[in-house]
Amino acid sequence: MKFVDEAIIKVQAGDGGNGCASFRREKFIPFGGPDGGDGGSGGSVWLIADEGLNTLVDFRHQRSYKAQRGQNGMGSDMYGKGGEDTAIRVPVGTMVTNVDTDETIGDLTAHGQRLLVAQGGKGGLGNIHFKTSVNRAPRQFTQGTPGESRELKLELRLLADVGLLGFPNAGKSTFIRAVSAATPRVADYPFTTLHPNLGVVSLGTDQSFVIADIPGLIEGAADGAGLGIQFLRHVSRTSLLLHLVDIAPIDDTDPVEQVRTIEHELAKFNPELLERPRWLVLNKSDALPEDERQQVAEDIVRRLDWQAPWFLVSALARDNTMAVCQQVQRFFEAQRAERAEQRADLAPGDVRLRGEPQERS
Known part of the structure; x- marks a missing residue:
């Protein structure tokens, strides 16, 4: 299945049905009062997160969605039937933006979560509502209001705990294969990964995390070069970034310069990404003589002035890869223990609903 992580669709809620102007006419009752019913409400458009979906490719074929119109009111005090809602299923992790205003409408991050994106119109009033002591035979009624119409941008952002960063051929796909059950394509040419891959790393009972293999970044990725700009958004949800670096590149490029280049692209795309925890993983140690590996790694760390954790691994030989995963776990x-401690420290009286007035002493 083709991976598509961005789509633009148009949604149209149903219009409300019109009210009715009608009068009761029965045998022996030639001048009955008004009995025009109200129109039904128009159907609304909802987005529903579905964990069974992992791409927005279906929206390349169908771009317009419309809910049902409300039925008009009728005589004999009969109200119109409300229009049926339209439900659109999207992958978990979909962010929804109004194209015209660039306003974020919502973020669907859990299976079954619903988001109202277009409200149906209200039904019009029948003439039974306009009867007064003065006007016993009103002919007034109101039209139903139109349903909302919006053009929406759907943007899929992967929900992963750990994101892999690195230049093409840094060994990210090999690393994710080594530590998880995911089997991404691996080859010795740039951009082997053409779409993000997710893998679950399991270290035992109740010890697992999700890792995302993001396609390689190159210089200028934040401006649209290469494939990186299409996938930089997927690292925005991750709690931890693993920065993979080829310790012995065959083109003799400087690993330190590669790290600096990616840092520059992250800063251009979203400066907050540089504030996120990021660990350095020096990969392909098997490409160097055993007695030189540690010295080369320490030299790179020293030149980067790297203060965060770092690791020397060989994803191909699966050397030290599980040690990285154990540290990640x-x-x-x-993090979970710290959050639990913070919740425990919060006194019950400190929790109030928004807008709830405080008690006066």
Whole structure:
């Protein structure tokens, strides 16, 4: 299946049905009062997150969605039937933006979560509502209001705990194959990964995390060069970034310069990404003589003035890869423990509903 992570669709909610101007006419009742019913409300358009979907490719074929119109009111006090809603299923992790205003409408991050994107119109009033002591035979009624219409931008952002960064051929796909059950394509040419791959790393009972293999970035990715601009958005949800670097590139490029280049692209795309925890993974240690590996790695770390954790691994030989995963698991366990401690420290009286007045002493 083709991976598509961006689409633009148009949604149109149903119009409300019109009210009715009618009068009761029965045998022996030639001048009955008004009995025009109200129009039904128009159907609304909803987006529903579905964990069974992982791409927006279906929206390349169907771009317009419309809910049902409300039925008009009728005589004999009969109200019109409301229009049926339209439900559109999207992958979990879909962000929804109004194209015209650039306003974020919502973010669907859990299976079954619903988001109203176009409200149906209200039904019009029948003439039974306009009867007064003065006007016993009103002919007034109101039209139904139109349903909302919007053009929406759907943007899929992967929900992963860990994101892999690195230049093309840094070994990200090989790394994710080594530590998870994911089997991305691996080859010795740039942009082997053409779409993000997700893998689940399991270290035992209740010890697992999701890792995302993001296509390689190159210089100018934030401005649209290469494939990186299409996928930089997918690292925005991750809690931890693993920055993979080829410790012995065959083209003799400087690993330090590669790290700096990607840092520059991250800063251009979203400066907050540089504030996120990021660990350095020096890959392809098997390409160097065993007695030189540690020295080369320490030299790179020293020149980068790297303060965060770093690792020397060989994803191909699966050397030290599980040690990285164990450290990642400890990182998330420490985060969960810290959040639990913060919740425990919060006194019950400190929790109030928004707008709830405080008690006066």
